[in-house]
Amino acid sequence: MILEKIARALETDIQPGDEFIISYEHEANNGPWKRLAERRNAVVKYWQPTPVSAENPYSVAYKVEELLPLVSSRTRLVAITACSNILGSLVPVEEAVKALRQRAKEQGARKVEMSVDCVAYAPHRKMDVRQWDIDYCVFSVYKVYGIHNAAVYVRSAALKTSLMSIAHHFLKVDDKPYKLQPGGPGYELVYGATAIVPYLKSLMPEDEQTLYLCSGVCRPVDGQYI
Numbered sequence: 001m002i003l004e005k006i007a008r009a010l011e012t013d014i015q016p017g018d019e020f021i022i023s024y025e026h027e028a029n030n031g032p033w034k035r036l037a038e039r040r041n042a043v044v045k046y047w048q049p050t051p052v053s054a055e056n057p058y059s060v061a062y063k064v065e066e067l068l069p070l071v072s073s074r075t076r077l078v079a080i081t082a083c084s085n086i087l088g089s090l091v092p093v094e095e096a097v098k099a100l101r102q103r104a105k106e107q108g109a110r111k112v113e114m115s116v117d118c119v120a121y122a123p124h125r126k127m128d129v130r131q132w133d134i135d136y137c138v139f140s141v142y143k144v145y146g147i148h149n150a151a152v153y154v155r156s157a158a159l160k161t162s163l164m165s166i167a168h169h170f171l172k173v174d175d176k177p178y179k180l181q182p183g184g185p186g187y188e189l190v191y192g193a194t195a196i197v198p199y200l201k202s203l204m205p206e207d208e209q210t211l212y213l214c215s216g217v218c219r220p221v222d223g224q225y226i
């Protein structure tokens, strides 16, 4: 649902002939981009997984060298999954984004944004959107002991310049995350999410200085965990 909202909000910033590159994974990270492409006459290209074992044809992985030839001067959006929900295999996000941005630059691409689906990744690894240099990142909070809702990161420049507001028309929210909110947010769910860190903390000894959350390392800063 959250990716559908991003796709809706991106609509006015997509030109006919723009190209999307998406990895073959969960439909939640395919459908929104395919529908957006259809609405805006954009082109969808797939980053295909390749076999990695001669003995086992089902053993596949995403290779960065298979991604790069898909990049062209019309590449606009790349939507990948950090961890396969089918195989559990990891995509080298930082390496892929770096190589992709370099190739896009060489090709003269006007504007390339990167979206990473971290739903199967968040329970196991730290997401570092700055280190990865990505524009959109999503995960489902229920995968980390939370409620049935999604969390999204949007780079501030993308929020201001790529996304149109899908909130109520009378709200002045052009530079605010609220612009991705077409209605009420489900207040009880949002409030419920605040219990995740205290719950995980409750599992640790009180004098523990470093709290390892399932999605990464949380450090106490001024008494707060980040």
Ligand SMILES: Cc1ncc(COP(=O)(O)O)c(C=O)c1O
Pocket: 001, 025, 026, 028, 029, 081, 083, 084, 085, 117, 118, 119, 120, 140, 149, 150
């Ligand atoms: C990789 C991946 N993307 C997207 C989803 C969809 O998330 P949700 O269940 O919040 O719609 C899942 C669900 O398991 C997933 O594993």
